[in-house]
Amino acid sequence: MYKEIINTSHKLSTKKYNKDMGNPKAFLTIPRQEAGYRPIHDRISDYSEVEQTLNSRDRKLQASRCMDCGVPFCHWACPLGNKQPEFQDAIYKGKWEEAYKILNETNDFPEFTGRICPALCEKSCVLKLSMDSPVTIRENEAAIAEAAFREGYIKPRNIERNGRKVAVIGAGPAGLAAANQLNGKGYTVTVFDKNEAPGGLLRYGIPNFKLHKPIIDRRIRVMEEEGIHFKMNSDVDVRQLPEGFDAYCICTGAPTARDLPVPGRELKGIHPALDMLAQQNRILAGMTFPKEQLVTAKGKKVLVIGGGDTGSDCIGTSNRQGAVSVTQIEIMPQPPVGQNPATPWPQFPIVLKTTSSHEEGCSRLWSLATRKFLGKNGKVCGVEVEQVEWTPGPDSGRPAMKPTGKVEVIEADLVLLAMGFLKPEHPQFAENVFVAGDAASGASLVVRAIASGRKAATDIDSYLNK
Ligand SMILES: Cc1cc2nc3c(=O)[nH]c(=O)nc-3n(C[C@H](O)[C@H](O)[C@H](O)COP(=O)(O)OP(=O)(O)OC[C@H]3O[C@@H](n4cnc5c(N)ncnc54)[C@H](O)[C@@H]3O)c2cc1C
Ligand code: SF4
Structure with a gap:
């Protein structure tokens, strides 16, 4: 693996911006400083972003901590191949516009990843290995994006058209990245989406307290001004694609949530997580719903089944809606705290993650399998x-699960299922149809969706020019 990392990093990292790194020893004296979250009492009753920002002086100090390693593992770890050492150096030298140009070469939407990327890069930073305090790469990225919008570095481009048309189906991060790249190459791009506004899960999944929706609107405005057409409320049948396009990019995500077909599943009060999360985001956007359609945690004992990020978003949303209690259960065992020998540096560590939503209040339980839902008068009550x-599988394969017979009941009058999504299946498409994002990989991350959308745009361009 190390050979692969070194080869890839040398191949991809260009040092053209960075002949004399500003202060390669700064990390010895400047500690990592995260902007941190707003205090719990302040944030728990609103849906504004929980993460704060540093002033630009402190941000520069943070950027100065980058050592400009010979082999930038951060760059290897980022699915976009972001050039982190180069943009850190530009921030350190106060060259914000240059920092934006470097970042924008590889990342169409740093304002999204800068907020919600799990920062795969930071887990691979050499300062993570040596002092467990990596450079604040993700926050620095968000700071560059904000400076770029604030200072007007992001302006709609005048793009010469090449006379070809491409349809993108799905306006999530993959579709937006594909559209942005294709538009930049001169294609006339139309983005179709069945939702009322673009963004995919950025808008109708990820809570506002992690990603404020005007951040999406701001980017869409630039894309529209550059000539991309958005056709919303358009549910496209991918077996009958709209006519008149030279190529198509299917970016329809991984919409089918994994269900839990155990006795009692039909009881009222059991919902896939997105029923609640998407509805809450729509309510914040001004939509109203009849009382009987509301999925609300107000005054309820909430049980979240699934220990991942979607589950964590349900916790934050439930607490804001006024839940009486929130419990999150996970079938897998609790991951190790801090370090995990099974996923050594520079891999992404599988360790216990405590999010801002966990901090706001919930019980977390592991190694629990759900046997059945209990109900009263047709409604779930526990x-x-x-x-x-769990015992390790043979040859370090999939671990085997063994029931212990120890059964307990957890009271709950709202159950949210957050157990992931099924990998989508697609019909055999014609050769001018490309698939990207979660629609291609199964449920993943925003950064991977953007990378996949960019790759699809390159493939479409090569196909149409072959
Ligand atoms: C609750 C939740 C929280 C998450 N939090 C994070 C996070 O913090 N960080 C992170 O990196 N990732 C997170 N993810 C994962 C991330 O959101 C996805 O990996 C990413 O959005 C995938 O992008 P996409 O463009 O492939 O698909 P999506 O974002 O799912 O977009 C697909 C779009 O296609 C549209 N569509 C589908 N079918 C059709 C059709 N037939 N016709 C027209 N339009 C159609 C949909 O309406 C949607 O707008 C989260 C996911 C969830 C569910
Ligand atoms: S997109 Fe994510 S992995 Fe890549 S540099 Fe930004 S925070 Fe790191």
């Missing part, structure tokens, strides 16, 4: 769970 044990 869940019967069983402790399970």
Whole structure:
């Protein structure tokens, strides 16, 4: 693996911006400083972004901590191949516009990744290995994006058209990245989406307290001014694609949530997580729903099934809606705290993650399998769970689950299922149809969706020019 990292990093990292790194020893005296979250009492009753920002002086100091390693593992770890050492150096020298240009070469939407990327790069930073305090790469990225919008470095481009048309189906981060890249190459791009506004899960999944929706609107405005057409409320049948386009990019995401077909599943009060998350984001955008359609945690004992990020978003949303209690259960065992020998540096560490939503209040339980939902008058009132044990699989393969017979009941009058999404299946498409984002990979991350949308744009361009 190391050979691959070194080869890839040398191949991809260009040092053209960075002949004399500003202060390669700054990390010895300047500690990592995160902007941190707003205090819990302040943030718990609103949906504004929880993360704060540093002033530009402190931001420069943080950027100065980058050592400009010979092999930038951060660059290897980022699915976009962002050139982190180069943009850190530009920030350190106060060259914000240059920092934006470097970042924008590889990332269409740093204002999204700068807010919600799990920062794969930081886990691979050499300062993570040596002092467990990586450079604040993600926050620095967000700071560059904000400076670029604030200072007017991001302006609609005048693009010469090449006479070809491409349809993008799905306006999530993959579709937006594909559209942005293709538009930049001169194609006339139309983006179709069944939702009322673009953004995909950025808008109708990820809570506002992680990503404020005007951040999406601001980017869409630039894209529209550059000539991209958005056709919203357009549910496209991918077996009958709209006519009149030279190529198509299918970016329809991974919309089918994994269900839990155990006895009692039909009871009222059991919902896929997105029923609640998408509805809450729509309510914040001004939509209203009849009372009987509301999925609300107000005054309820909430049980979230699934220990991942979607589950964490349900916790933050439930607490804001006024839940009486929130419990999150996970079938897998609790991951190790801090370090995990199974995922050594520079890999992404599988360790216990405590999000801002966890901090706001919830119980977390592991190694619990759900046996059945319990109900009263047709409504869920609890869940019967069983402790399970996990034993390592042969040849370090998939671990085996063993029931222990230890059963307990967790009271709940709202159950949210956050157990991931099924990998989408597609019909055999014609050769001018390309698939990107979660629609191609299965549920993943925003940064991977953007990378995949960019790759699809390159493939479409090569196809149309072959
Ligand atoms: C609750 C939640 C929280 C998440 N939090 C994070 C996070 O913090 N960080 C992170 O990196 N990732 C996060 N993710 C994952 C991330 O949101 C996805 O990986 C990413 O949005 C995938 O992008 P995409 O463009 O492939 O698909 P999507 O964002 O799902 O977009 C697909 C779009 O296609 C449209 N569409 C589907 N079918 C059709 C059709 N037939 N016709 C027209 N339009 C159609 C949909 O309306 C949608 O707008 C989260 C996911 C969830 C569910
Ligand atoms: S997109 Fe994510 S992985 Fe890449 S540099 Fe930004 S924070 Fe790091």
